[in-house]
Amino acid sequence: MFLNMKIYDKMDNNNVMAMDGGYTLFINKFIELSKLKNKEFENNNFVFPICKDNKIKLTEPEKHFNNVFGSFRSKIENQFAELACLLKNITKFVELFNIPILPHHKLWEIENFEFPSEKNLIDIVITNEE
Template identity: 40%
Template sequence: MFKHVTLYLDGHDSRATYGEDKAAMYSYKLKKSGLRTQVAIDANGMVLFVSKSASCRDNNDGKMLQEMGIGKKIDSMDCIALDGGYTQYIGDIVEKEKLDERNFCFPIRKKRLQQLHEEESNFNAMFGGFRSTSEAVFGDLMKTFAKFNNKEIYIQARA
């Protein structure tokens, strides 16, 4: 069903601290300080490119996608699978990056006080399973690199 998708893009939070700036780096996912990085993975599970890491508190997934200049990194024929956290940013990205909505695949958003149709619910459920591929890549990265394992604190020297 998702054979047209060529890339998965998702954010990953890693434990990090800059000393006294822990509050500015707070991650709701980790419940502690951290850095968020956007990771683009191809259909074969290869990491193709990543964004700059930024403090979690002020940099949500959508904002980081807007700032990474995705239009220069992908072909016009690519289709990127995104989770629901990005959907409100798609319009701005399409306009700014000269892309088309067909370059993105994302879950169907439920409207307030209105249930999804059965086909829409099924699509969202299958999409969630399909997107688990990117989580598997993050798991492999966490096993390989202590920096990404969320158990160790990565302390980066200030520039």
């Protein structure tokens, strides 16, 4: 899944991606695929928990890094949980109060949709006028 997301199209070579330990198995393949797209990435573009073989203890700085990294990941996971609850509540209110779903509510479902940024591809102005 990580490779199918084509993150090299969304990343700059100055970016650093925080990843779970399982994804480290795909970093070399990611770098290889990105080179085919004329994008240059290195191992320095990725950060992940420090893992060692069983019975080899982490040093204090390594433990500290893993603790800080783990709390960073927990914050992100918490934000996704809050977002999921918000979206679920919106869905419930739409159904409960028969709120009509207007075309601009579903723009994000369109293929190749880009979320608004400073460089909008389309300008959408919503008014109460007909």
